[in-house]
Amino acid sequence: MKQKTILTAFGGASPEHEVSVITAHQAMAALSESKNFLLKPLYISKSGRWLTGDALLDLKNFENLKSLENMCTPCNFALNDFGLTVLREETKGFFAKSAETQIHTVLAAFHGSNGENGSFQGVCEMFNLPYTGSNVLSSAMGMDKVIAKKVCGSEGIPVVEGFDFFETDWAKNPDDFFAKAEELEYPVIVKPVHLGSSIGVKVAKNRSDLEQAIEVAFRYDRHLLIEKVISPLMEINCSVLGSGNSSEVSVCERPLGKEELLSFQDKYLAEEGTKGMAAADREIPANIPKKLTEQIQETARKVFRLLGCSGLARLDFLVDANSNQFYFNEINTIPGSFSFYLWKESGMSFPELLNKLIDNANEEHRLKNRQIQSYETNLLSKKAVTGIKGLKGTK
Numbered sequence: 100m101k102q103k104t105i106l107t108a109f110g111g112a113s114p115e116h117e118v119s120v121i122t123a124h125q126a127m128a129a130l131s132e133s134k135n136f137l138l139k140p141l142y143i144s145k146s147g148r149w150l151t152g153d154a155l156l157d158l159k160n161f162e163n164l165k166s167l168e169n170m171c172t173p174c175n176f177a178l179n180d181f182g183l184t185v186l187r188e189e190t191k192g193f194f195a196k197s198a199e200t201q202i203h204t205v206l207a208a209f210h211g212s213n214g215e216n217g218s219f220q221g222v223c224e225m226f227n228l229p230y231t232g233s234n235v236l237s238s239a240m241g242m243d244k245v246i247a248k249k250v251c252g253s254e255g256i257p258v259v260e261g262f263d264f265f266e267t268d269w270a271k272n273p274d275d276f277f278a279k280a281e282e283l284e285y286p287v288i289v290k291p292v293h294l295g296s297s298i299g300v301k302v303a304k305n306r307s308d309l310e311q312a313i314e315v316a317f318r319y320d321r322h323l324l325i326e327k328v329i330s331p332l333m334e335i336n337c338s339v340l341g342s343g344n345s346s347e348v349s350v351c352e353r354p355l356g357k358e359e360l361l362s363f364q365d366k367y368l369a370e371e372g373t374k375g376m377a378a379a380d381r382e383i384p385a386n387i388p389k390k391l392t393e394q395i396q397e398t399a400r401k402v403f404r405l406l407g408c409s410g411l412a413r414l415d416f417l418v419d420a421n422s423n424q425f426y427f428n429e430i431n432t433i434p435g436s437f438s439f440y441l442w443k444e445s446g447m448s449f450p451e452l453l454n455k456l457i458d459n460a461n462e463e464h465r466l467k468n469r470q471i472q473s474y475e476t477n478l479l480s481k482k483a484v485t486g487i488k489g490l491k492g493t494k
């Protein structure tokens with residue numbers, strides 16, 4: 100059987116760069132168990148360079164990013180002479196021929212901006228490459244906490260009360276926003292709209308806290324969200340796999356943070372630094388009433404469908420522990436560690452999960468390519484162009 104080249108793409112100009120490196124390495128380790136796949140890494144450095152090479156397959160090399168970059172080869176997507184998309188590696192000599200690798204599927208393992216937000220997915224679309232996970236629009240909606248909440252809220256999915264505003268509006272009249280926040284009543288929570296991993300998220304108990312929290316959050320994003328604080332809070336997550344009309348849902352997890360809200364430390368650094376999201380302290384399956392589990396799982400599938408997602412996602416819910424009222428909080432279209440620990444508990448191994456994700460990417464690609472992509476008309480034929488006035492040489 101011909102081996103399929105899986106291009107694992109990770110890193111990127113994102114505050115979650117390191118977490119992405121861990122997710123990608125966990126996935127490549129799982130994929131390497133199968134003889135069906137040939138693994139090729141595509142690492143995007145923090146400054147945006149596209150690099151490949153075997154040095155990227157050893158996690159130890161990431162301890163010194165500068166020397167790692169020197170061990171790699173710059174690369175990019177290109178169409179070869181046969182019209183096939185390849186990963187083309189730069190060569191040094193003038194006459195040397197560039198190494199080219201034909202890609203079967205791109206395994207997108209980015210977290211956060213510039214990779215999970217639809218931008219990288221757009222590049223794959225331009226090159227007509229099958230890629231895992233959600234498409235451009237769904238990825239972008241998933242990355243925008245305000246849009247995701249608005250779309251879900253408009254379809255009757257419970258979301259926490261709050262409001263959003265831009266830096267330019269805030270600069271003009273901060274008092275308006277203090278007043279709006281105070282209408283929600285303290286404590287409130289301030290969040291950058293496009294970030295993840297709790298970066299820039301802060302609870303404010305009074306006006307001076309609030310002002311400080313807003314100023315800090317604006318360092319990360321021009322668009323902020325302020326919400327009522329759910330307390331006592333219980334967080335419940337679950338993962339959805341598949342596509343809109345046919346999806347399966349994992350068991351629920353209950354992440355357990357030591358701090359007031361789950362921090363970057365709780366999520367990724369609880370044990371050793373190399374386990375990623377799988378290292379965080381959590382209860383799986385979440386020890387909550389069966390009815391609540393089912394309601395959350397059903398809502399997760401509904402949100403996944405509503406946002407047009409495909410592949411895999413982790414959906415995070417906030418639950419008022421007194422009333423068991425739950426709220427959809429956010430969707431992660433490329434969840435840390437691909438949420439493999441949730442699927443393992445649901446009876447699916449990590450390699451099996453990745454196989455399904457790759458199959459899903461190819462099915463989405465096949466369906467997309469089945470539609471008509473171009474028309475056999477030539478609007479720019481000589482006759483048509485002569486009709487356009489004012490252009491040199493077309494009179």
Ligand SMILES: Nc1ncnc2c1ncn2[C@@H]1O[C@H](COP(=O)(O)OP(=O)(O)O)[C@@H](O)[C@H]1O
Nearest residue numbers: 259294295296297298300326327328329360361
């Ligand atoms: N409305 C809220 N009430 C109470 N805690 C919240 C609320 N929203 C978020 N949190 C806490 O803050 C953490 C980070 O917020 P979240 O919206 O998940 O952003 P991120 O994308 O950074 O993970 C959550 O995991 C939760 O612990």
Ligand SMILES: [Mg+2]
Nearest residue numbers: 296297415429
């Ligand atoms: Mg979160």
